[in-house]
Amino acid sequence: xxxxxxxxxxxxxxxxxxxxxxxxxxxxxxxxxxxxxxxxxxxxxxxxxxxxxxxxxxxxxxxxxxxxxxxxxxxxxxxxxxxxxxxxxxxxxxxxxxxxxxxxxxxxxxxxxxxxxxxxxxxxxxxxxxxxxxxxxxxxxxxxxxxxxxxxxxxxxxxxxxxxxxxxxxxxxxxxxxxxxxxxxxxxxxxxxxxxxxxxxxxxxxxxxxxxxxxxxxxxxxxxxxxxxxxxxxxxxxxxxxxxxxxxxxxxxxxxxxxxxxxxxxxxxxxxxxxxxxxxxxxxxxxxxxxxxxxxxxxxxxxxxxxxxxxxxxxxxxxxxxxxxxxxxxxxxxxxxxxxxxxxxxxxxxxxx
Numbered sequence: 001x002x003x004x005x006x007x008x009x010x011x012x013x014x015x016x017x018x019x020x021x022x023x024x025x026x027x028x029x030x031x032x033x034x035x036x037x038x039x040x041x042x043x044x045x046x047x048x049x050x051x052x053x054x055x056x057x058x059x060x061x062x063x064x065x066x067x068x069x070x071x072x073x074x075x076x077x078x079x080x081x082x083x084x085x086x087x088x089x090x091x092x093x094x095x096x097x098x099x100x101x102x103x104x105x106x107x108x109x110x111x112x113x114x115x116x117x118x119x120x121x122x123x124x125x126x127x128x129x130x131x132x133x134x135x136x137x138x139x140x141x142x143x144x145x146x147x148x149x150x151x152x153x154x155x156x157x158x159x160x161x162x163x164x165x166x167x168x169x170x171x172x173x174x175x176x177x178x179x180x181x182x183x184x185x186x187x188x189x190x191x192x193x194x195x196x197x198x199x200x201x202x203x204x205x206x207x208x209x210x211x212x213x214x215x216x217x218x219x220x221x222x223x224x225x226x227x228x229x230x231x232x233x234x235x236x237x238x239x240x241x242x243x244x245x246x247x248x249x250x251x252x253x254x255x256x257x258x259x260x261x262x263x264x265x266x267x268x269x270x271x272x273x274x275x276x277x278x279x280x281x282x283x284x285x286x287x288x289x290x291x292x293x294x295x296x297x298x299x300x301x302x303x304x305x306x307x308x309x310x311x312x313x314x315x316x317x318x319x320x321x322x323x324x325x326x327x328x329x330x331x332x333x334x335x336x337x338x339x340x341x342x343x344x345x346x347x348x349x350x351x352x353x
Contacts, residue, residue: 003097003343004076005084007039007056008068011047014248016272017102020166021086022049027336029054037084040075042067065089082137082347084339090132098343099136103146103269104129105202107153112267115201130154138346140164140339142270145291162342165270165295167332168279176256177249184221184241187257192219193285193312194258196251196273197265204287207264210308212237218259218312223251255280260316266305268292274300275330278323283316299326 005025009018028037029051037054042063048056060071073094076083083090083097090099106113106125116122133139133154140162141147147161181187197203205222212220216239223243246254255261261277266289274284274296286292287305298321303310 001344001347002035002081003037003084003347004072004079004081005037005039005054006068006072006086006089007041007045007048008064008072009087010039010041010049011045016166017087019170019272020100020102023167023170023332024086024336024339025049025051025054027332028340030333031336031340040072042071069093082343084343085132085136088132089128090136092127092131095131095136097136098138098140098339098346099132100140100142101129101132101146101150102142103267104133104149104153105267105269108149109202109267112202138162138342140342142166143291143294145294146269162338164335164338165330166272166275167330167335168272168275168327169332171252171276171279174248174252176253177247178253180243180246180250180254184243187219187221187241187254189257190259192221192258193260193262194221194223194254194282195262195264196223202265202267204264204266204305207287207303207305207308208262209237209240211310211312212240214308214310215239215312220262221254221258223254252280255282258282260285260301260312263287263292264303264305265289265292271295275326278326281323283320285312285315296326297321299323 009021032053034053039054039056040059041048041056042060043058044063059075060067062071068089069091073091076096077094085097085099088102107129113122133150133156139156139160141150142165144163147163150156150161151158195208208220219239219241221241221243223246255277260283261274262285263271263274264287265271266287268290271292274286277284278299284300285303286296286300288302289305300320301315301318
């Protein structure tokens with residue numbers, strides 16, 4: 001039995017979902033025998049890594065979501081193979097395989113659903129959630145919180161959903177890059193706060209802007225889409241520095257040199273950035289919301305994401321548990337081993353029957 005990994009998001013700009021699939025494939029490649037897995041990608045894909053045991057196959061006439069909904073399922077169906085869909089999106093007409101649904105926030109949070117202005121895109125995403133939750137033979141997600149939401153909203157049996165979160169080891173392979181210090185000399189080591197993400201509604205950057213106004217003695221550096229921030233001028237303060245898109249090396253250096261890493265998101269399926277921050281030795285300030293207390297336990301400093309009257313010095317004067325209590329529970333190799341085990345237990349059993 002061989003499994004076909006949907007590799008559409010193995011290339012392109014790095015985000016949380018792209019990180020998830022890239023690191024998962026790296027670890028699967030270490031434990032897979034030749035012929036157990038293959039990766040299917042569009043023919044025009046650029047900068048796709050090569051692997052030792054998992055071949056990369058270019059296939060189909062289309063690209064993007066159209067490729068994922070036509071070429072990928074056609075390949076699976078005509079070859080009678082099971083897919084591995086690691087990035088929430090599944091082929092709507094042939095969701096046969098293992099689907100990783102990271103979260104269903106567009107279903108459960110009305111204000112996030114309303115933020116998708118294109119009604120067709122919104123409807124397709126909601127349909128995708130339903131197809132994945134109800135028809136994918138194997139369902140995985142990244143937290144117990146997301147699992148419980150899927151059970152509640154779609155009636156999938158609790159025992160049918162497997163939970164395995166992402167890892168953090170990739171940040172240790174990144175070489176730290178201090179070039180940001182030349183561009184932003186006002187960001188002195190240990191005297192600024194740092195945050196990283198696109199300015200999506202659930203990321204709650206309004207909290208950072210409001211808290212920055214109340215803590216004028218510190219700078220607040222934010223990495224991510226500068227254009228999106230410029231569209232949200234109400235989320236502004238004189239001591240906020242928008243860094244725009246920066247390299248992974250600069251992100252590592254900023255985390256290592258900040259006073260604390262801020263993550264005020266009011267909804268997450270997992271919330272990877274604070275895990276990366278903890279792995280690099282930073283303090284993390286995290287919203288007490290959605291899955292975040294489940295993931296981070298007592299190793300971070302919690303805030304109310306809707307309360308802006310926060311004295312950060314007072315908050316950080318408290319004690320938290322060692323970061324190892326979180327880090328020891330997660331790893332890319334743990335994710336890969338569970339994915340491989342679930343696939344083989346499910347589909348090898350089907351084949352024997």
